[in-house]
Structure formats: C-alpha cells, structure tokens
Amino acid sequence: MTKKEKEEFVKEKIKIPGRKTYDEVFDKSTLLLIYDMMTDGYFDIIEHPISTGKEAKVFKGQKKDGTPVAIKVMRINTAVFKKYRKYIEGDYRFKDIPKGRKLIFTWAKKEHANLRKMYEAGIRVPKPYGVSKNILVMEYLEHMGHPAPMLKDVKMTDEDVEWIYEEVIGYLKKLYNELEFVHGDLSEFNILISNSEPYLIDVSQSVPLSHPHAVELFRRDIENIARYFGSLGIDTSKEKIIERVKSDE
Numbered sequence: 001m002t003k004k005e006k007e008e009f010v011k012e013k014i015k016i017p018g019r020k021t022y023d024e025v026f027d028k029s030t031l032l033l034i035y036d037m038m039t040d041g042y043f044d045i046i047e048h049p050i051s052t053g054k055e056a057k058v059f060k061g062q063k064k065d066g067t068p069v070a071i072k073v074m075r076i077n078t079a080v081f082k083k084y085r086k087y088i089e090g091d092y093r094f095k096d097i098p099k100g101r102k103l104i105f106t107w108a109k110k111e112h113a114n115l116r117k118m119y120e121a122g123i124r125v126p127k128p129y130g131v132s133k134n135i136l137v138m139e140y141l142e143h144m145g146h147p148a149p150m151l152k153d154v155k156m157t158d159e160d161v162e163w164i165y166e167e168v169i170g171y172l173k174k175l176y177n178e179l180e181f182v183h184g185d186l187s188e189f190n191i192l193i194s195n196s197e198p199y200l201i202d203v204s205q206s207v208p209l210s211h212p213h214a215v216e217l218f219r220r221d222i223e224n225i226a227r228y229f230g231s232l233g234i235d236t237s238k239e240k241i242i243e244r245v246k247s248d249e
Contacts (some may be wrong), residue, residue, distance in 0.1 A: 003028075006035040013038065014046045014061070025057050025073050033133055042130050042137045043069050050147045055084075055107075060140060060147070068140035070126060072111075074104050076134060087184065087205050090212045101132035103135045112136055114181075118206075121179055122170050124199045141194035141201075151198065152188040152228075161232045164191075164198050168225060171200060172245045176218070179208045188219040188228045 001009065010031045026034075038044060043061035050058045050070060061071045068110070071244055084107060088094050093113065093189060098106055112131035119125050127139035141148035168191065175181045183190075184205035192199045219238070224246070226238045 003032060007031045010034050011039070013044065016046065016048055021199075025075065025077060030073065030076070030134065033135055037130070037135060037137065044072060046071060052248060061137070068142070070138050070140045072108075072136040072138070074108050074134035075134075076101060076104060084205070086213060087207060087211075091207055092210060101134075106162075107204055108128040108134050108136050112200075114203040114206040116198065116228055117179060117181070118175070118203065122175055123174055124167075125199065125203060126199065139187075141199055143191050143192075143194050143196075148192040148194040148199065150189055151193060154193045156232075158233065161229065161234060164193075165225075165229045165234050165236070167198050168229075169241065169244055171198075172221070172225070172241070175206075176209070176245050181206055182209065182214050182218040183221050184217040187224040202237055208228075 007028060009015075011026075014026065015032075018141070034046075044064045045062050047060045047062060050060050052058075053059060054075075055077075056072050056074045059071045059073065061069045063069060083102075085103065088097050088106060088110060091110070094106060094110065097103070107132050112128050115125050115128040119127055126141055129137040129139070131137070143149060151164070172183075172186075175183060183200060183203060184207055185202055188201070190200065190202045192201055205217070207217065211217075222238050222241050226236050226241055230236050
C-alpha cells in the first residue's frame with residue numbers, strides 16, 4: 001500500500017460521529033502509525049472518544065475478536081509537553097531527554113512503563129498492551145456497560161467510601177514501599193471506578209522516590225486524597241495518611 005492508501009484505509013476504520021472534530025489528532029503521521037498498530041493486531045477499529053485532555057485524547061477501540069481497548073493519542077503539540085520535561089529529567093530510566101516530537105514519544109513510553117510496573121505489582125491500573133511513538137494502547141475500563149466514571153462522579157454509600165479509601169491507601173503503600181514510586185497526579189479525577197473497583201489512571205507523571213520532585217509530588221498526592229475523602233466523612237488527614245503509607249505494617 002502507498003502512504004495515501006494507508007491513510008484512506010485507516011480513515012475508514014475510524015467510526016467516530018462527526019470525525020472532523022478530531023482531525024487535529026489524526027494527522028498524516030498518526031494515521032500511518034495507527035495503520036501499523038492495526039496490522040500488528042493492537043486494534044481493528046476506533047469507535048468513539050472516551051476523554052479529552054490538553055495533552056491527549058482517549059478513544060474506545062476494538063480488536064478483531066471484539067475485545068474493547070482504550071487508545072490514548074498524545075497530541076503532537078510540543079508547547080503542551082514542554083512543562084512536563086521536569087517529570088522526565090531526574091528519572092533514572094531516561095538518561096537522554098529529547099526535544100520536539102521525540103519528547104512526546106518519550107512521555108508516552110514513560111506512561112506505558114509506569115502502567116506495566118504498577119500492573120505487575122498488583123495495583124489496579126489499566127493493563128498496558130503496547131506503545132508506539134505517540135499512541136498508547138491499554139485495557140478498556142467500563143462500568144455497567146459504559147466507560148468507567150471518575151471517582152468524583154460516583155454516588156457512594158458510607159461503606160463504599162470507606163472501602164475505596166482503604167483500597168487507595170493500599171495502592172499508595174505498595175507504590176511507596178514496594179515500587180519506591182509516587183503517582184504524582186493522584187486525585188478524584190485520576191481514579192476510575194470499573195466494576196465497583198478503583199483503578200489509578202494517568203500515571204505518566206509517576207516518578208521514582210529518587211526523583212528531585214518526588215517529595216513535592218508525594219505530598220500533593222496525599223493532600224488531594226486527604227481533602228477528598230475528608231469531605232466525604234472519612235476521619236483522615238495528611239499526617240495520618242503519610243504515617244500509614246510509610247508504615248511497614
């Protein structure tokens with residue numbers, strides 16, 4: 001196939017109503033990359049958007065066997081990603097920090113690596129399937145036949161709140177003590193509820209404890225969790241959570 005034929009083939013596989021709205025994401029280089037990932041079996045069609053952010057759009061896709069997947073397409077916009085250099089610099093896994101588009105590719109690679117590390121440790125995160133340049137493919141999280149909602153949008157009983165709080169504390173303990181990592185952007189916006197279980201998402205900013213910004217990011221995570229669950233009636237505080245997370249028990 002020629003490049004033009006590949007582009008047209010992929011466009012036929014994008015089943016998004018009003019797709020022109022998303023043409024900014026599907027530039028020529030991204031269409032060719034999608035073609036390669038399709039031929040490698042990561043997915044067969046792209047159905048509709050799940051979420052939209054400044055640095056990426058996430059779409060629901062489907063494999064040939066019908067398995068749903070989430071496809072995160074990082075925007076090819078270097079201005080958006082410049083502020084994220086600080087999360088890569090100081091991370092022992094990334095020695096040479098690229099510029100331009102390659103910085104975006106490194107950001108996607110970093111999120112994939114963080115997802116894999118957490119998933120293998122038993123922390124609930126979307127299972128990573130693969131990454132190529134600015135496209136990350138992972139497990140599609142759903143709840144009652146719909147895309148998994150953010151924690152902030154879920155109606156919960158007091159018992160639900162307490163249980164989810166304890167689960168999140170468990171994730172933080174495992175991140176900190178076993179993986180020696182911090183999430184870096186944890187809040188009620190980056191926890192999804194899938195089949196009644198809390199999942200951590202958007203882990204691209206996660207860094208090892210050796211990172212120069214790890215302490216700052218850790219405290220921010222803790223402040224967000226204490227604030228949110230405190231507002232729901234949990235007897236908690238930054239100090240209580242830090243003590244529990246750092247405890248060996």
